[in-house]
Amino acid sequence: MRNIKLIIEYDGTNYAGWQLQPNGVTIQQVLEEALATLLHEPVRLHGSGRTDAGVHARGMVACFTTEKTIPLRAFSDGLNTLLPQDVVVRQATEVTTDFHPRYAATGKLYRYTIHAGGRRSPLSRLYSWHLRGELDLDVMRRAAACLVGEHDFAALRGAGCAARTTVRRVDGVVIEKHGELVTIDVRGSGFLRHMVRNMVGTLVEVGQGRRAADSIPDLLAAGERSKAGITAPACGLCLVEVYY
Incomplete structure (x- = not known):
């Protein structure tokens, strides 16, 4: 199992914050939908925290696990072709399976x-x-x-x-x-x-x-x-x- 760490930049103007919720489109939602399209499987992202509706980010960190063996570049360049213009993956790296973006943050x-x-x-x-x-x-x-x-x-x-x-x-x-x-x-x-x-x-x-x-x-x-x-x-x- 691979643990993929993403560094994400986004303009939060048109979103109901980071976290999934039933009453609005969120950053986590559009990323998970794009990942599901890329990997042909459902994906759950774990973020380093939450941002409220209208708040922006230049360095949000999130991780997900997958058994797919596609190159790391697909998780940045490839994923970005599926994302809206106000969300972008700046970097994708593979980290140890015990890394959690929230609990490991200092x-x-x-x-x-x-x-x-x-x-x-x-x-x-x-x-x-x-x-x-x-x-x-x-x-x-x-x-x-x-x-x-x-x-x-x-x-x-x-x-x-x-x-x-x-x-x-x-x-x-x-x-x-x-x-x-x-x-x-x-x-x-x-x-x-x-x-x-x-x-x-x-x-x-x-x-x-x-x-x-x-x-x-x-x-x-x-x-x-x-x-x-x-x-x-x-x-x-x-x-x-x-x-x-």
Whole structure:
């Protein structure tokens, strides 16, 4: 039995997220359908995690098993001919049968993009959160530093999160400006449902002067979602890389 690892890039705009569900087309669904066509057998993909509706990925990792002996290149180049234009397999490799993309992961990197310009941008609208006015990035960085480390992130957990524990480790939060675009890179051991988007919504309130930078420790200690900022729109979020 072969265990095939895929690195997948996708534009999540037109999908109901990664995971299979009955009420919308998902990334997992289109990949499994394309694999079934390629291999002439049903395939179940196991992903490194889930992304919500509208969230993008540059480095989603997934695995499946098969006894087919076709060349590895067929799982990338061949599979891509069967996939829609907004989903692509960047790389396919064969890994040991005990490798699981979720349980073997040691960390993930997400990037959130904000378009901080006066006028909206039609070309950026599907991949960023448009905000009018400037953001104070220095105070946002001071607030972000309070999120680094191992904390109980219950205050930043989205509704419907089924995680058994809300303790997570954030290894770094890097905020940079590129013209009118502001990127917030968040790297950590793992994330709760909507955690990164809720972090961004809270940091934006800091950058707009509506929340003090030094209020973050008390926010985390309170553990109440209602005390944190809004959930940033899904379109600005991208899973950049999964670490092993």
